[in-house]
Amino acid sequence: xxxxxxTHYHFQPAAxxxxxxxxxxxxxxxxxxxxxxxxDNPWAERIHWGHARSENLIDWQILPIALSPGQVGADPxxxxxxxxxxxxxxxxxxxxxxxxxxxCVAFGNEDLSELxxxxxxxxxxxxxxxxxxxxxxxxxxxxxxxxxxxIIGSGESGRSGLALGYxxxxxxxxxxxxxxxxxxxxxxxxxxxxxDFFTAGGRDFLVVSMHPDRRVFxxxxxxxxxxxxxxxxxxxxLGQALYAPQSYTDQxxxxxxxxxxxxxxxxxxxxxxxxxxxxxxxxVLGSDRAGRLVCSPAPEVDALRISATPDWREPGxxxxxxxxxxARFSWVENGxxxxxxLDSGDGLERTEITYGFANDWLTLDASGSxxxxxxxxxxxxxxxxxxxxEDVELRVFVDASVVEVFANGRAGALRAYPELDQSIGTxxxxxxxxxxxxxxxxxxDNLTGFAAWRLREASPGQ
Numbered sequence: 001x002x003x004x005x006x007t008h009y010h011f012q013p014a015a016x017x018x019x020x021x022x023x024x025x026x027x028x029x030x031x032x033x034x035x036x037x038x039x040d041n042p043w044a045e046r047i048h049w050g051h052a053r054s055e056n057l058i059d060w061q062i063l064p065i066a067l068s069p070g071q072v073g074a075d076p077x078x079x080x081x082x083x084x085x086x087x088x089x090x091x092x093x094x095x096x097x098x099x100x101x102x103x104c105v106a107f108g109n110e111d112l113s114e115l116x117x118x119x120x121x122x123x124x125x126x127x128x129x130x131x132x133x134x135x136x137x138x139x140x141x142x143x144x145x146x147x148x149x150x151i152i153g154s155g156e157s158g159r160s161g162l163a164l165g166y167x168x169x170x171x172x173x174x175x176x177x178x179x180x181x182x183x184x185x186x187x188x189x190x191x192x193x194x195x196d197f198f199t200a201g202g203r204d205f206l207v208v209s210m211h212p213d214r215r216v217f218x219x220x221x222x223x224x225x226x227x228x229x230x231x232x233x234x235x236x237x238l239g240q241a242l243y244a245p246q247s248y249t250d251q252x253x254x255x256x257x258x259x260x261x262x263x264x265x266x267x268x269x270x271x272x273x274x275x276x277x278x279x280x281x282x283x284v285l286g287s288d289r290a291g292r293l294v295c296s297p298a299p300e301v302d303a304l305r306i307s308a309t310p311d312w313r314e315p316g317x318x319x320x321x322x323x324x325x326x327a328r329f330s331w332v333e334n335g336x337x338x339x340x341x342l343d344s345g346d347g348l349e350r351t352e353i354t355y356g357f358a359n360d361w362l363t364l365d366a367s368g369s370x371x372x373x374x375x376x377x378x379x380x381x382x383x384x385x386x387x388x389x390e391d392v393e394l395r396v397f398v399d400a401s402v403v404e405v406f407a408n409g410r411a412g413a414l415r416a417y418p419e420l421d422q423s424i425g426t427x428x429x430x431x432x433x434x435x436x437x438x439x440x441x442x443x444x445d446n447l448t449g450f451a452a453w454r455l456r457e458a459s460p461g462q
Contacts, residue, residue, distance in 0.1 A: 161192030201287025
């Protein structure tokens with residue numbers, strides 16, 4: 001196995017394929033993360049549920065495979081994504097059995113170290129009659145009005161993605177309750193995957209992953225009810241890497257999200273490496289004054305710092321592929337500020353994160369990140385919704401091939417695969433974006449705060 005670009009503190013299994021986080025739950029004090037996993041090969045085929053648990057959201061203990069496709073029954077080809085709920089202390093898993101796609105249930109034992117499939121699977125045999133759909137998979141379940149509600153990712157062929165609603169008194173007998181959400185005529189895709197309904201910061205949100213576009217949007221609930229319609233409220237992540245996020249409420253009431261960080265290189269390079277996929281850092285979700293979904297890294301992430309005090313307070317000497325950087329920039333009209341990380345120092349390789357004050361735009365630029373021509377060279381970004389005059393703070397986590405950025409309540413993740421050994425440098429970017437100003441006179445001095453730390457390996461070390 002080639003470990004060159006494997007992460008140090010973003011969760012990965014020991015080898016082979018991983019995609020969506022599944023069944024996130026805190027049970028008896030332990031955080032549990034199930035995940036889509038092919039334990040035999042580094043590609044998406046015959047999907048199982050992997051399983052890991054943690055006391056601190058950072059150091060994970062990998063447990064035996066939790067769900068495997070059956071030789072017979074409701075899931076002979078794969079066990080696709082789903083969620084976990086606590087039914088009066090009993091962990092219950094709702095997942096998608098494949099052949100065809102249908103809703104299934106499994107029960108956790110006392111400490112959630114093992115799952116047992118329900119003998120009456122499937123609990124929903126397929127989509128509603130009369131609906132022609134490209135898919136019927138992935139579940140979000142919550143308790144409401146003394147019973148249970150569920151939405152399933154789907155779509156109406158040739159029109160738009162849908163979240164289909166169901167009700168149950170006991171998690172086993174389900175009745176179709178109509179379309180829970182749609183976006184016909186708006187920015188959407190023909191299939192919604194991994195719908196996630198939750199409350200954060202006092203507002204209801206619906207997160208959907210759009211297939212095959214590979215974008216993740218959130219919708220906000222209307223004031224008159226819970227039928228989500230119309231245009232999305234915004235992007236969940238401003239990068240290209242994060243997909244299929246899932247969230248859960250921990251025992252302190254925080255809403256915590258993880259997401260699959262897809263590889264940004266062709267399949268053959270993933271096969272050659274012997275592994276594929278990582279999980280994001282844990283993000284705590286909330287709502288801002290305008291009702292937008294916002295996030296920040298969970299405070300537990302601070303425990304990755306090797307030293308309590310910053311290893312660097314000046315940007316010039318920062319180097320490494322396992323670091324955290326916090327940089328604050330004051331507002332400057334037409335100013336562009338940010339960081340270049342995984343920088344070779346000679347312009348051959350670099351990954352740039354920049355914010356433009358004039359257009360309120362955060363850019364994640366991996367176009368120059370690797371000399372390997374087969375790697376994807378993505379440029380992505382989006383608005384931070386900052387008013388004129390507000391300063392910006394970039395908190396950047398570099399972890400081998402992962403760069404995860406948090407900026408004033410928004411986040412973005414990208415993948416980068418530098419080839420050069422010296423591509424571990426960091427450089428501050430601060431300039432005026434004005435073609436009328438000579439380059440040498442365009443440099444700014446608006447960096448108002450800087451700190452950087454070396455980070456430790458998370459357990460299990462990868």
